[in-house]
Amino acid sequence: xxxxxxxxxxxxxxxxxxxxxxxxxxxxxxxxxxxxxxxxxxxxxxxxxxxxxxxxxxxxxxxxxxxxxxxxxxxxxxxxxxxxxxxxxxxxxxxxxxxxxxxxxxxxxxxxxxxxxxxxxxxxxxxxxxxxxxxxxxxxxxxxxxxxxxxxxxxxxxxxxxxxxxxxxxxxxxxxxxxxxxxxxxxxxxxxxxxxxxxxxxxxxxxxxxxxxxxxxxxxxxxxxxxxxxxxxxxxxxxxxxxxxxxxxxxxxxxxxxxxxxxxxxxxxxxxxxxxxxxxxxxxxxxxxxxxxxxxxxxxxxxxxxxxxxxxxxxxxxxxxxxxxxxxxxxxxxxxxxxxxxxxxxxxxxxxxxxxxxxxxxxxxxxxxxxxxxxxxxxxxxxxxxxxxxxxxxxxxxxxxxxxxxxxxxxxxxxxxxxxxxxxxxxxxxxxxxxxxxxxxxxxxxxxxxxxxxxxxxxxx
Numbered sequence: 001x002x003x004x005x006x007x008x009x010x011x012x013x014x015x016x017x018x019x020x021x022x023x024x025x026x027x028x029x030x031x032x033x034x035x036x037x038x039x040x041x042x043x044x045x046x047x048x049x050x051x052x053x054x055x056x057x058x059x060x061x062x063x064x065x066x067x068x069x070x071x072x073x074x075x076x077x078x079x080x081x082x083x084x085x086x087x088x089x090x091x092x093x094x095x096x097x098x099x100x101x102x103x104x105x106x107x108x109x110x111x112x113x114x115x116x117x118x119x120x121x122x123x124x125x126x127x128x129x130x131x132x133x134x135x136x137x138x139x140x141x142x143x144x145x146x147x148x149x150x151x152x153x154x155x156x157x158x159x160x161x162x163x164x165x166x167x168x169x170x171x172x173x174x175x176x177x178x179x180x181x182x183x184x185x186x187x188x189x190x191x192x193x194x195x196x197x198x199x200x201x202x203x204x205x206x207x208x209x210x211x212x213x214x215x216x217x218x219x220x221x222x223x224x225x226x227x228x229x230x231x232x233x234x235x236x237x238x239x240x241x242x243x244x245x246x247x248x249x250x251x252x253x254x255x256x257x258x259x260x261x262x263x264x265x266x267x268x269x270x271x272x273x274x275x276x277x278x279x280x281x282x283x284x285x286x287x288x289x290x291x292x293x294x295x296x297x298x299x300x301x302x303x304x305x306x307x308x309x310x311x312x313x314x315x316x317x318x319x320x321x322x323x324x325x326x327x328x329x330x331x332x333x334x335x336x337x338x339x340x341x342x343x344x345x346x347x348x349x350x351x352x353x354x355x356x357x358x359x360x361x362x363x364x365x366x367x368x369x370x371x372x373x374x375x376x377x378x379x380x381x382x383x384x385x386x387x388x389x390x391x392x393x394x395x396x397x398x399x400x401x402x403x404x405x406x407x408x409x410x411x412x413x414x415x416x417x418x419x420x421x422x423x424x425x426x427x428x429x430x431x432x433x434x435x436x437x438x439x440x441x442x443x444x445x446x447x448x449x450x451x452x453x454x455x456x457x458x459x460x461x
Contacts, residue, residue, distance in 0.1 A: 129248035175219035
């Protein structure tokens with residue numbers, strides 16, 4: 001039941017505050033809701049069937065499913081009101097803003113003016129200059145404009161200010177949305193149309209003063225960096241923007257920004273462009289040290305793997321092993337065991353310890369495609385290098401079937417199809433003549449979206 005699921009997520013202090021909230025006659029006058037919450041708190045959140053709750057509250061009444069659902073629904077509604085109020089109270093600027101709206105409704109002009117001024121001052125005291133900040137600036141300006149207009153239509157207004165604030169918020173929000181969409185499209189078979197995006201980009205370029213606004217600058221350069229086909233200068237400008245403005249954004253937003261550009265480096269690395277390994281690894285270590293990669297103490301599984309792979313590629317094996325062990329508890333429970341074995345297998349492989357790597361890889365049991373395929377690719381390489389051709393043939397067939405059934409690989413699917421095709425051709429290498437071997441090398445070098453070029457080329461030297 002969602003009521004108890006949400007209650008479980010509250011810490012003890014929040015649970016106590018909610019109990020005081022329910023006890024307040026301003027928000028609740030029903031004794032049965034207080035009793036229901038008290039019974040749940042007394043059990044310290046231990047699960048119990050609805051009938052037990054009902055019996056504790058109404059010992060002389062038969063259990064009624066409809067009445068129980070209504071009771072739980074009423075308490076859940078109070079819980080939602082409590083959570084919303086808690087969020088509002090944490091934001092002084094928004095609290096003052098809503099106070100100003102209340103004074104306006106009461107036609108208290110003096111107090112409205114004080115409250116809307118205080119809202120603006122509180123907003124400027126905040127650390128962040130993200131899109132939410134720009135939206136608040138517009139909303140506060142518009143409230144002042146609307147109040148002036150409603151009081152005296154002939155009075156001078158701040159309409160120009162409202163327009164400027166709206167432009168800044170709109171540009172930043174559109175650019176952020178475009179970055180989100182483009183990033184999603186690189187890892188998932190999703191397509192988005194971001195309306196007015198060409199006009200937004202052109203407008204920013206025509207009015208470069210907007211690039212002094214942190215939220216506009218950082219998302220403009222981010223979009224250009226992850227969308228550019230040839231202009232590598234945008235990567236350096238994006239990194240400069242991150243270094244200049246990171247203090248103006250909440251940690252979760254900085255994590256997303258780092259991830260946007262790192263994903264581009266990873267994608268370029270998958271095409272065989274190894275020069276991006278150092279750049280991506282440096283960004284990962286920087287964002288990890290600053291705490292941006294952890295979300296409520298949880299590290300994304302893809303981030304965990306990417307960091308290990310990059311460290312192994314760059315030969316930083318000791319650091320990689322320490323990282324694998326230190327951050328394993330930070331993974332989601334379902335990934336802790338398979339990713340731990342896969343990452344150790346990858347490190348051992350890069351160190352040339354193939355048998356040791358295989359012992360780790362056979363322990364990788366997961367339905368997650370990126371872990372499964374990563375482990376199988378390593379096994380493929382090891383089987384070939386050790387001359388274990390029978391298990392290699394079996395592995396190739398299982399991979400073929402797996403790829404045929406997979407629908408969520410996006411651009412990576414082409415990579416794995418190249419892998420299968422080139423491996424089967426590689427198995428014919430001893431019978432190839434000089435011309436055939438040369439043609440094989442040329443096909444590998446010409447392949448797009450293929451991150452194993454270096455390994456294959458080493459096999460035909």
